[in-house]
Amino acid sequence: MYQITPSTRLRASPFFEATLAAGVTSFTAYNHMLMPTGYGDPEGEYWRLLKGVAQWDVAVERQVELTGRDAARLAQILCPRDLGRCQVGQGKYVALCNHAGTLINDPVLLKLDADRYWLSIADSNILFWARAIAAERGLQVTVSEPDVSPLAVQGPKAEAVVAALCGDWVRTLKYFWFRQTEIAGIPVVVIRSGWSKQGGFELFLMDGSRGVELWNIVAEAGRPWDIGPGNPNACERIESGLLSWGGDTDDATNPFEVRLARYLDLEVPDDVIGIAALRRVAAEGPRRHQLGVVLEGDAPATPLCRWAPILAGKRRAGDLTNCVWSWRLQRNIGFALIETASRPGDRVEVLRAGTRIPGRLVELPFL
Amino acid sequence: MYQITPSTRLRASPFFEATLAAGVTSFTAYNHMLMPTGYGDPEGEYWRLLKGVAQWDVAVERQVELTGRDAARLAQILCPRDLGRCQVGQGKYVALCNHAGTLINDPVLLKLDADRYWLSIADSNILFWARAIAAERGLQVTVSEPDVSPLAVQGPKAEAVVAALCGDWVRTLKYFWFRQTEIAGIPVVVIRSGWSKQGGFELFLMDGSRGVELWNIVAEAGRPWDIGPGNPNACERIESGLLSWGGDTDDATNPFEVRLARYLDLEVPDDVIGIAALRRVAAEGPRRHQLGVVLEGDAPATPLCRWAPILAGKRRAGDLTNCVWSWRLQRNIGFALIETASRPGDRVEVLRAGTRIPGRLVELPFL
Missing domain, CATH: 3.30.1360.120 (Probable tRNA modification gtpase trme; domain 1)
Structure with a gap:
């Protein structure tokens, strides 16, 4: 510290x-x-x-606020989830993606009015992103960060x-x-x-x-x-399996890899950013998925400040993206972002500071 | 701390x-x-x-790396400064703006090759920004963060x-x-x-x-x-008058306000982002400018974690955007982002934690 x-x-x-x-x-x-x-x-x-x-x-x-005539249109362009039935007073968890289908944030979208939305964001700059898209597409919408x-x-x-x-x-x-x-x-x-x-x-x-x-x-x-x-x-x-964007994701992570597929609607219009790439991933299947890891040992480990390699046999199969001592499980646990060939139940080793720590893959959430 | x-x-x-x-x-x-x-x-x-x-x-x-056939074109679209004479092996300080002419970063652009550039960035997400522009304009360019x-x-x-x-x-x-x-x-x-x-x-x-x-x-x-x-x-x-993007700027700051006008070329093509807005500001004149403030008192102040209002008489004329004890000047000093009616030499007061601290506006840099 x-x-x-x-x-x-x-x-x-x-x-x-x-x-x-x-x-x-x-x-x-x-x-x-x-x-x-x-x-x-x-x-x-x-x-x-x-x-x-x-x-x-x-x-x-x-909050990233979208207001004006094209606010609803911009919200839908940014979100690969059907917002057509979203009502005023309702929020929806959405997997914002870039044009390559990479996850760039996982906000809750709040519909405040027919022409007013908030994206209640995780830790990345969606204010710049939404303004870039709005301006490049010539939309009549104001994008701001309200008080x-x-x-x-x-x-x-x-x-x-x-x-x-x-x-x-x-x-x-x-x-x-x-x-x-x-x-x-x-x-x-x-x-x-x-x-x-x-x-x-x-x-x-x-x-x-x-x-x-x-x-x-x-x-x-x-x-x-x-x-x-x-x-x-x-x-x-971590026990509950909640994603931390930027902590558990990298610059190639798509929503399918981190258990967000159920928040996608692949039938949204073609002008929704990333939808073509997401349809391709859906057809081909993702290369990685997110599982839990339970590590051996009963001494609390220090938190990670970098991803730690996960070895399956001699091969690097993925990464441990976080690590915490679970007071309920009395074990160090974390998330694996790992090749889909690795399955719950598999024995793995995590490489930290030159040491190999044995562990076991499990389904998320832990509890 | x-x-x-x-x-x-x-x-x-x-x-x-x-x-x-x-x-x-x-x-x-x-x-x-x-x-x-x-x-x-x-x-x-x-x-x-x-x-x-x-x-x-x-x-x-x-580094935000631009590579590929349209790398030079994207670099110019992002930068309201003429890159036409920039040589391989040369860097240029640039004031990146959004479509409204607001400063979104102040990187050094490095031309590594005719089709390869780095933007060596300050603290905002230009990777997302550059990718949004490249994709929306259909450019043949790869935007990445290299090792x-x-x-x-x-x-x-x-x-x-x-x-x-x-x-x-x-x-x-x-x-x-x-x-x-x-x-x-x-x-x-x-x-x-x-x-x-x-x-x-x-x-x-x-x-x-x-x-x-x-x-x-x-x-x-x-x-x-x-x-x-x-x-x-x-x-x-701060003594040297160097800008900290995000610390000394807000969501309405344009390059003219923070002494970056000499890094702009208003004659760049119309497809450069923000250039129309920057031409308007150049014609009308900015509403704020950046000066130094020398505060009275010889006890080192604590650093700011929020901008502090600057009062000219009874009116809030601007904000103190940073504050540090200068070992050479033996005074607390900082930057003012303040209405252009306030001039070097003016007496002002800075409001911190309910206290009014007298000070004087000066030109930047301090030393």
Whole structure:
């Protein structure tokens, strides 16, 4: 662990001062912003997410807004998934691809109105991408990054907290559906979503000057359920099989390789970016797939800062793209991006710092 | 200062293990990679750059390679600067803009061959951008990120070190000119460049498996000149007036606002991205410009993690985009991005954490 140097190139979130007050101890950088990654008690924060409720500063999950006459058209051009039946108030997880069918982001698309969409993005520059496509195709659409910063409330008790904040109507929200409302006069979009499999909501703060205020309101409302600070949890997301774009993908990864085929519609029009390439991959079959790896040994390993080769016999069959100590499995686990000839049940070896660590391939998710 | 969490989403450089051995204490994230930002002695590292020679891991300065029949055409389409007379072996600093004339990166373009270019980029995703434009315009060009990682040798004694490594021919290299060669069999491009005004070179390592080896060879060759580890130096670059894209720019900044007008050629063809918008700004004049600010007080301020408002009388006239203690000026200094009505010599106030700090606008560079 090393220090991170403050800089205006890595922007602070509207919740930044509140997370300092809550005792944040570490950050990562994501979409040119700082995101909290811990508050000093990794295992406690993990179990809080699993058993209780946590509030996360995920302002780094930026929105790319498409507005104007051609907004719906641009949204469909960018997304190889049929958006024709997407309703206002509904979100959809989409696998954005480039012209070669390579995955360039995996946002949630929110339809705010017939001519207004947000792409709630992972860690790559979709603002530039969408503007390039819009301008090159001569579309009548404005592409911008609005003043919107998500605060996630995650865990089995999240619904109780968000109902206390917003009312019981949130209990009937379906997954990825959302509604615009106010919390103590602060404009927010409430969506049932979040980067965990423990359930919960995200409150999309729509006034960056009121981040600390919203953070404190959520902390106060969550007190009866013992809410505490947290962050997208490496252990839980790996146990649950959630993808981290840029961490688990490389510059040749297509959606089929990383279990996103069910979010594709190959029948979308031919002007959708990457669709011709995706149809080819679908016909030929992908060359790699994503599996889990359970490593031998009962001492927690250090996190990876580079992919680690996976050997099947003497051959490099793929890469370990992340590695974490699983508190539930009591083993080091990670994702393999590996040739399709390698199957669940296979014995493999992972090469780290000159050492070969035996392991076994399994289906994802782990839990 | 807070910890940075290791992750495969923020890749380690080929020099990573060498910088650990050299005692790196802090990092930043840049182009989805970790970059060292200090070795525990900020003032010593500053004076080493000013008086001696330092070696920097700047592998984060990624290359976007354009190859193929239309590579030259794509390079020109991306760059609002006339590349017609750019020779093989020559580099040019360019202000990449989007269709609205907003600055999206400020790379050095290297012409490696008639049909092969590198954009040696600042901290934004030009790989996606260039691919979008190439595909949308149907150009015959491959856009990729090759295995190339710069190691900078900077400071007044840099030429002696690089001449000892490569031969006296490096002494005749003009600024931004380069040559491909080998150092102990390691393929490198040697270019006279670097993100300081103290002179020096960058060695573009072309085999990522040999980073530690190259680092150690440079350290050994530099021993007679007392070389030591360093990094792009916040104090020196601000004193010298060097731009940090994304730190000193926002989503509305055009090249005229940040002193890059002399790198533009408004007579380039109409298919160059952003040129129509840039001609309009040239005709109407920019609304903001970039000046220096010298703040009162002789206690070093903490670095900014957000832009700070600059008040001219009671009006917000602009923003302070960075702030550093200058060891040569013995004052806190920074860049203002401010309305053009504000002029060098004007008294202003900077608003930080509820406090008003008096200061004075000056021309850039400071030194």
